[in-house]
Amino acid sequence: MGKEGLCWEGAIKRLRQQGKQDGIVMEIIEIFPKCSFSWEKIKEMKEHDIKFWAADGLNLLYIVEIDEKRKSFYVVNQSGRISWPPLKYQKLEEVHNKIHNGEITLLSYEIDKLVPTWGNYITGLFKHLGCDKV
């Protein structure tokens, strides 16, 4: 399994495209371990007040506000501090792809380089979504 083998979403997308090209309808059965990262999932977490730990294990976080138009959201820590600026889903997706295709490791320090100050929270979020188990 090469680096690409780690990215199920990408692999499935490619298989679907191939299937289309071959005129075959492909049904991918969800047998692969997969994380639950998606915009829908973020919204679901907000709706149900799902809390998750930051990577340092010191802050219990939750998503407090979602901006559907900008596709961004705010995270609050347990002392009630709201993260500013809001986190853009597009940025999150970018980091997420890099993690699953092996460009970077799921570590606060690594993510901080891409999204300054957010490493701790994003790592916690991705772990909550099972990205470290895929």
Ligand SMILES: [Zn+2]
């Ligand atoms: Zn993931």
